[in-house]
Amino acid sequence: MTNYVIETHDLTKKYGSQVSVSHLNIHVKRGRIYGLLGRNGAGKTTTMRMLLGLTAPTSGEVSIFGKPFVGNEKKLLPRIGCLIESPGFYPNLTATENLKIFAELRGLKNPNYIKGALELVNLPYRDKKLFSQYSLGMKQRLAIALAVMHDPELLILDEPINGLDPIGIAEVRDFIRELCDARGKTILISSHILSEISLLADDVGIIDHGTLLEEESLKELEEKNEKYIHFCVSEAQKAAQIITRAFRSNNFRLADGNNLYLYDTDLPVASLTRAFVEAGIDVQEAHLCEDTLEDYFKRITGGEGIA
The missing domain is CATH 3.30.70 (Alpha-Beta Plaits)
Structure with missing residues (x-):
């Protein structure tokens, strides 16, 4: 069994003559946090969308859990949780009510899925507070609760701390680290915030203008400093x-x-x-x-x- 939960082979995405991602080869190890680091516009979100089949690559391949993604989507996607764009939560509903709608769409019958996901992100179950009354940090935690509600093995999170205040960043960072350390999740997280990646990730891939410049453990990168x-x-x-x-x-x-x-x-x-x-x-x-x-x-x- 491969040690890589995610592996790409010359993954490339072009929009006309513009190359958004170029011959990308990343290797996300099982049970670790991989930080995909780069400026805004570097190709991080496009990469994550290709990993999930939301955007078709121009060329190259994606393997997840050791299997080609194309042709195995129905088997692989239930094992993945993601936060790529802000989910369309209803502002006039509570967190529990919002998650109930998504649970029904996913065929999750047991209410413990909802209760457990909210407890994981420290949000109350069956609270009366509406989503519209949530702070940005609470909204981000609810989005992560949606991503983990079906207890996936792999999490793909695009800029989950973007726009949060320092307290919110620390809360989300601790929660993501706990998901990996205590629950054995493999996590791919993108960010343009260097300091946060250095505090959170086990492995780092640095992407610039769609090209992967470095891919190493954080310890190896620190030794290069x-x-x-x-x-x-x-x-x-x-x-x-x-x-x-x-x-x-x-x-x-x-x-x-x-x-x-x-x-x-x-x-x-x-x-x-x-x-x-x-x-x-x-x-x-x-x-x-x-x-x-x-x-x-x-x-x-x-x-x-x-x-």
């Missing part, structure tokens, strides 16, 4: 000469006159600083730095970061 010692000194050129002669390293970069970036992070900061001071160099700043996921994103896309 540059580490360096940043010195702000009165004479950077003189400090560089000391590093070269006394510490036998050329792995540094000078910038903006007074800034020196040393990439040999095993060299002792205290000894370096002492050597600079003894040579008459004033040291205003000396500390170990590490790039963030946003810094890495900027570096591999060659552009601006994302929020």
